[in-house]
Amino acid sequence: MNIKYFLPDWEDRLDPKFNFKTDCFSPEHKKNPTANDVHAHDLLTPPPYDGVLFSLANFIKKSSSLDLKNPKIRGYTDIKKYLKLNGTLQVMGDCGAFSYINEDIPPEPFFSIENVANFYNKLNFDYGVSVDHIVTDAIQKIVNGEKVKIILSKKDKEKRIKITLNNAKKFLKYHRKQKFDFKPIGVAQGLNPKSYKKSVEKLIDYGYEYIALGGLVQKETSEILAILDEIQSKTKNVDIHLFGISRPEAMREFKEFGVTSFDSASYFRKAFLESNKNYFTKSGKWYSAIRVPYSDNKILNENAKKCGYSQNDLEKMEKIAMKSLIKYDQGKLPLEETLNSLINYDKILLRRQEKIETIQERYRATLEDKPWKKCDCDICGQLGIHVIIFRGTNRNKRRGFHNVWTFNRYFNGFHEKE
Ligand SMILES: [Zn+2]
Numbered sequence: 001m002n003i004k005y006f007l008p009d010w011e012d013r014l015d016p017k018f019n020f021k022t023d024c025f026s027p028e029h030k031k032n033p034t035a036n037d038v039h040a041h042d043l044l045t046p047p048p049y050d051g052v053l054f055s056l057a058n059f060i061k062k063s064s065s066l067d068l069k070n071p072k073i074r075g076y077t078d079i080k081k082y083l084k085l086n087g088t089l090q091v092m093g094d095c096g097a098f099s100y101i102n103e104d105i106p107p108e109p110f111f112s113i114e115n116v117a118n119f120y121n122k123l124n125f126d127y128g129v130s131v132d133h134i135v136t137d138a139i140q141k142i143v144n145g146e147k148v149k150i151i152l153s154k155k156d157k158e159k160r161i162k163i164t165l166n167n168a169k170k171f172l173k174y175h176r177k178q179k180f181d182f183k184p185i186g187v188a189q190g191l192n193p194k195s196y197k198k199s200v201e202k203l204i205d206y207g208y209e210y211i212a213l214g215g216l217v218q219k220e221t222s223e224i225l226a227i228l229d230e231i232q233s234k235t236k237n238v239d240i241h242l243f244g245i246s247r248p249e250a251m252r253e254f255k256e257f258g259v260t261s262f263d264s265a266s267y268f269r270k271a272f273l274e275s276n277k278n279y280f281t282k283s284g285k286w287y288s289a290i291r292v293p294y295s296d297n298k299i300l301n302e303n304a305k306k307c308g309y310s311q312n313d314l315e316k317m318e319k320i321a322m323k324s325l326i327k328y329d330q331g332k333l334p335l336e337e338t339l340n341s342l343i344n345y346d347k348i349l350l351r352r353q354e355k356i357e358t359i360q361e362r363y364r365a366t367l368e369d370k371p372w373k374k375c376d377c378d379i380c381g382q383l384g385i386h387v388i389i390f391r392g393t394n395r396n397k398r399r400g401f402h403n404v405w406t407f408n409r410y411f412n413g414f415h416e417k418e
Pocket residue numbers: 375376377378379380381402
């Protein structure tokens with residue numbers, strides 16, 4: 001069995017009928033995006049993950065008035081219906097502790113253990129993570145209207161470990177008293193391998209059968225392995241989840257140390273947040289996506305004016321760049337001419353000369369290798385070259401889903417699925 005992979009969802013829905021030729025949304029999307037848009041598990045068969053991680057912090061972001069007794073998300077009272085989950089896909093809930101990392105304690109009433117457990121139960125989650133508080137080196141506070149960085153002492157950090165453990169204890173007690181169906185997961189925070197072990201021992205004492213290790217995101221893979229090595233003797237009969245990390249180089253060792261699940265959005269997000277590592281391939285190589293921003297982009301328009309170009313000029317350059325890429329994909333335009341059209345439009349972004357040369361080399365590598373033609377995921381099959389164009393949510397997030405698919409198929413399974 002592979003390690004279960006949960007993809008964190010932050011409402012990453014897409015228009016299934018987006019028209020890539022005309023760059024237009026479908027009438028169905030325009031009418032009701034929540035009902036008609038789809039997730040990665042609808043666009044790729046089989047779905048590229050075992051479940052979805054959904055943070056309750058989403059509710060705070062989306063709702064101006066929260067009904068704590070009758071939770072709903074965008075009108076849905078069942079998280080599986082909201083996420084349109086089908087078949088065997090599961091849903092894990094957590095608090096999204098990064099949202100309150102700067103607070104002294106998880107803010108109540110929303111993040112009280114009773115409220116969080118009731119939310120998991122009422123919304124039909126499969127797994128519910130206890131209310132944790134991340135151990136971090138520094139936090140930010142607003143002092144006299146200004147952001148101030150505050151370094152946390154060892155004592156402050158230990159306090160956070162204690163809050164996390166106390167909450168886990170109360171959370172499990174409440175879960176048992178209420179006879180909830182979702183499987184409870186206790187969070188272990190720590191300062192070093194030994195203190196993680198202490199947390200894990202306590203959670204097992206409380207009665208947890210599933211433990212999530214938090215605070216790993218910033219850690220080197222070797223540090224994570226040292227923690228797993230330290231807790232190994234205690235966790236033989238316990239499931240282990242790793243929060244927020246994906247390390248392809250260590251998946252085999254994670255499995256040997258008894259890790260049963262993890263979550264990460266990093267392969268998804270790199271598609272549109274990284275400057276050049278945007279498209280992931282089964283050989284492990286990354287390619288740069290090719291930027292063709294919409295010509296109504298504000299910065300682009302301001303730059304165009306500075307360079308003496310009109311809105312009309314800009315639209316023409318955009319059209320030529322897009323057409324060149326399509327023609328190149330069809331084998332009707334040579335590489336150099338395609339690159340020239342792209343750089344001609346790209347120069348409006350007022351990059352420095354050496355930057356333009358770097359971009360040109362990255363685009364050349366992408367276009368020469370045509371990696372989208374070698375991928376057998378449904379998204380690349382349907383979109384062709386559009387998957388590698390850095391332009392709007394519908395292309396950028398589909399490229400992210402392709403990355404997730406490639407990661408899970410070729411790296412989480414250690415090539416076993418090949
Ligand atoms: Zn693909």
